[in-house]
Amino acid sequence: MLKAAIDRNSPIPIYYQIETDLKKRIIRREWDKNQQLPTEIELAKHYNVSRITLRQALAELEKDGVISKQRGKGTFINSDPAPYVNNLSYTLISGDRIKQQPYSIAATVLEQMIVTDIFPDVYEHLELKPDDRIVYIKRLFVLNGKPLAVGRSWISAKIVPDLENTPLINNSLSQTLQRKYRLHANLVEDFMEVVRSTQSECNLLKCAYDTPLILIKGTSFFDDNQPLEYSNTLWAGDSVRFRFTMHDADDGFIIGP
Known part of the structure; x- marks a missing residue:
């Protein structure tokens, strides 16, 4: 060996x-x-x-x-080792960033509230003013009891009335937006990078200090290019692996089904 x-x-x-x-x-x-x-x-x-x-x-x-x-x-x-999510398909499916099948990833809502004093880039991505009310949702994603990711979402309160007090359908934001508010994203612009974990993220994800995290952040849009949601999700880099499907287009290869 x-x-x-x-x-x-x-x-x-x-x-x-x-x-x-x-x-x-x-x-x-x-x-x-x-x-x-x-x-x-x-x-x-x-x-x-x-x-x-x-x-x-x-x-x-x-x-x-x-x-x-x-x-x-x-x-x-162990006969049932800790889960390792392999080859998650990174595609836009029914408003979700990540195609979870065949994995059953459960979400738990940690925070759901109206916020006003937030980072300027949130207002910028949502094309809002600093005094506009924004709904903030923070969730923890878990597979077989093992935390995999921490997700944060921001949406203009004007387009989702009382969302801060509305339980998410199956703890899914996309399902809630579609079924309750009839809102559906037609375009998503995301960015992916690797970052270091903070102590609070280590505590949530139960990972070792300095575990690399895969950060996916971006904005979803309506047909008219108006922003719907700004989000960022931190995935435990030692527990997940993403598969990108790319196909040829006129201006090069693009990610898509």
């Missing part, structure tokens, strides 16, 4: 690099469910690190429910 590539000049902690590599190997089924991992001595030798560093990586995997330690026996792959 070849030595694993650990970048010792990277700002990413070595234990986290090992944790990520082990998680990828487990996802690839290098070891079967309930199978015992190599010993700490063997893994430390494989990654060319101390046992202390190796134990940090294993502790994170155990915290995430990927492995479990059995006293006097060793470390084993």
